[in-house]
Amino acid sequence: MGALIELKGISRIYQMGSETIHALRTITLAIEKNEYVALMGPSGSGKSTLMNVLGCLDTPSGGEYWLNGTSVGQMTDDELAVIRNKEIGFVFQTFNLIPRSSALENVALPLVYAGVGKNDRKERARKALEDVGLGARMMHKPNELSGGQKQRVAVARALVNNPSIILADEPTGNLDSKTSDEIMALFEDIHSKGNTIIVVTHEEDIARHAHRIIRMKDGLVESDEKNPTPSLAKRTATASEA
Numbered sequence: 325m326g327a328l329i330e331l332k333g334i335s336r337i338y339q340m341g342s343e344t345i346h347a348l349r350t351i352t353l354a355i356e357k358n359e360y361v362a363l364m365g366p367s368g369s370g371k372s373t374l375m376n377v378l379g380c381l382d383t384p385s386g387g388e389y390w391l392n393g394t395s396v397g398q399m400t401d402d403e404l405a406v407i408r409n410k411e412i413g414f415v416f417q418t419f420n421l422i423p424r425s426s427a428l429e430n431v432a433l434p435l436v437y438a439g440v441g442k443n444d445r446k447e448r449a450r451k452a453l454e455d456v457g458l459g460a461r462m463m464h465k466p467n468e469l470s471g472g473q474k475q476r477v478a479v480a481r482a483l484v485n486n487p488s489i490i491l492a493d494e495p496t497g498n499l500d501s502k503t504s505d506e507i508m509a510l511f512e513d514i515h516s517k518g519n520t521i522i523v524v525t526h527e528e529d530i531a532r533h534a535h536r537i538i539r540m541k542d543g544l545v546e547s548d549e550k551n552p553t554p555s556l557a558k559r560t561a562t563a564s565e566a
Contacts, residue, residue, distance in 0.1 A: 327354035327355055327356050327357075327390075328355055328356060328357045328359075328391070328392060328488065328489070328520055329353075329354065329355040329378065329389075329390070329391060329489075329520075330353075330354050330388075330389070330390040331351050331352055331353050331354070331377075331387065331388070331389055331390075332352050332387055332388040332389075332390075333350045333351070333352055333386065333387035333388065334348055334350070334351040334352070334374075334377060334384045334386070334387035334388070334389060335348050335349055335350055335351070335384060335385050335386040335387055336348040336370075336373050336377065336382065336384050336385050336543075337385040337386075346543050347370050347373040347543055348370050348373055348374060348377070348384070348543045349370075349542070349543040349544050350386075350387065350544075351370075351374060351387070351543075351544070351545060352387075352545075353538065353545060353548065355520065355522070356520075357488070357520055358515070358518055358519070358520055359520055359521075359535065359536060360511075360515045360520075360521045360523075360533075360534045360535040360536065360554070361520075361521070361522045361523070361534055361535070361536045361537075361538060362522075362523050362524075362525055362530070362531035362532075362533070362534035362536070362537045362538070362551075363375060363522060363523070363524045363525070363538050363540065364525060364526065364528075364531050364537055364538065364539045364540065365526065365539055365540035365541055365546075366526060366541070367526070368542075369540040369541050369542065369543070370540050370542070370543040370544070371524050371526075371540045372493065372524060373543075374540065375491055375493055375522070375524045377389065378489075378491060378522065379408065379412050379414060379491045380396060380399075380404045380407050380408050380412065381408070383397075384397075391407065391411070392411070392488070409434055409437050409438055409485060410438065410485050410487065411487050411488055411489060412487050412488075412489045412490075412491055413481075413482030413483055413484075413485065413487040413489070413490045413491070414482055414491050414492075414493075415475070415478050415479055415482050415490065415491070415492040415493070415495045416478065416492075416493050416494075416495075417493055417494035417495065417497040417498055418498065419466070419474045419475060419477070419478045419498075420478065421466040421474060421477060421478065422466075423465065423466055423467065424465065425465065426462065426463045426464065426465055427453060427458060427461055427462050427463070427464055427465075427466075427469070427477045427480075428446065428449050428450065428453065428462040428463060429449075430466070430477055430481055431449040431452050431453055431477060431480045431481045431484050432445040432446065432448070432449035432484070433481065434481060434484055434485050435448060435449065435484060435485065438485060448484055449480070449484055450462060452480040452481070452483050452484040453476075453477070453480045455480065455483065456476040456477075456479050456480045456483075456510060457476065457510075458473060458476050458477065458480065461473060461477075470503075471498055471499050471500075471503060472499060472503035472506055472507065475495060475496075475498075475499065475503075475507050476507070476510065479495075479507070479510055479511075479514075483514065483519075487519070488519065488520060489519070489520045489521075489522065490511075490514060490519050490520070490521045490522070491522050491524075492511070492521065492522070492523045492524065493524045494524060494525055494526070495507055495511075495523065495525075496508065496525075496527070496530055504530070508530065508533045508555075509556075511523070511533065512533065512556065521534075529555070532551065532554065532555040533554055533555050533556075534551055534554060535550065535551050535554050536548070536549070536550050536551060537549055537551050
């Protein structure tokens, strides 16, 4: 059986007027099931473009992407939408929560798109929020939650469909250091339960939580190394404080 994710010669080229931007240049790498990977690099290195390709949010200009043994390039738009909803959970720096909806409703949203019945949606969303320590905040709207709590809601939403892959783009970028530790501890718990986690970050201390660090520069993989001593996030606050 092959890797969960296999990229072979992936490139991504953008045309900006008369200028050609090579965002990714022949990226070849494999990510195994239950790996915890950090994608690192400065702005313009290609790490966010690579994450968008991995998440089936963007189409490469060249090369092959195999996900769970299936060629992503051969999928229809509808098939890609199903993959994004069922196989991949997304966590963004800006949380991307719906302001007028409760935490429970925000977490249940992917299940609406998946055609899950109302009662089942509510129960699964409730469990996902309990799993991230927000059982007492289910009916709160985003403006009634702290930054850390909003990110926990976003993580619960990413987990609600039981995806095999969690893609997190600068997940602690808007959080203070104490709350960042809380969120990284949450990712450690998720990883320990069998999920594959890919975190995009430009912060060394966040990358050090991962078991493998891929550094990018100018659209290329500059280095790809195992991290022999992943940092353990401090669980210094309760969920209600985060």
